[in-house]
Amino acid sequence: MPKVEIASESCKSCGYCVRFCPKEVLSVGERVNSKGYEYVVPRNIDACVACKMCAVMCPEAAIEIYK
Numbered sequence: 001m002p003k004v005e006i007a008s009e010s011c012k013s014c015g016y017c018v019r020f021c022p023k024e025v026l027s028v029g030e031r032v033n034s035k036g037y038e039y040v041v042p043r044n045i046d047a048c049v050a051c052k053m054c055a056v057m058c059p060e061a062a063i064e065i066y067k
């Protein structure tokens with residue numbers, strides 16, 4: 001199963017990864033990082049197909065995908 005690693009401290013909560021994930025794996029969480037942004041969490045990791053779209057779209061390079 002793929003693994004999605006999100007560097008919560010780098011996330012700016014822009015939502016690009018959430019919008020562009022074809023499988024609706026990601027969503028903005030309720031917890032905030034030290035900069036006050038609600039960072040993204042993988043809510044539905046079982047659906048991830050490791051396409052890396054989220055990682056490519058992230059302007060902060062906060063996402064790593066491992067197959």
Ligand code: SF4
Pocket residue numbers: 004020021022023024025026047048049050051052053054055065
């Ligand atoms: S790798 Fe693809 S399927 Fe997995 S979370 Fe990222 S965009 Fe969604």
Ligand code: SF4
Pocket residue numbers: 006010011012013014015016017018039040057058059060061062063
């Ligand atoms: S694209 Fe990057 S910075 Fe934007 S919400 Fe997703 S993880 Fe956070």
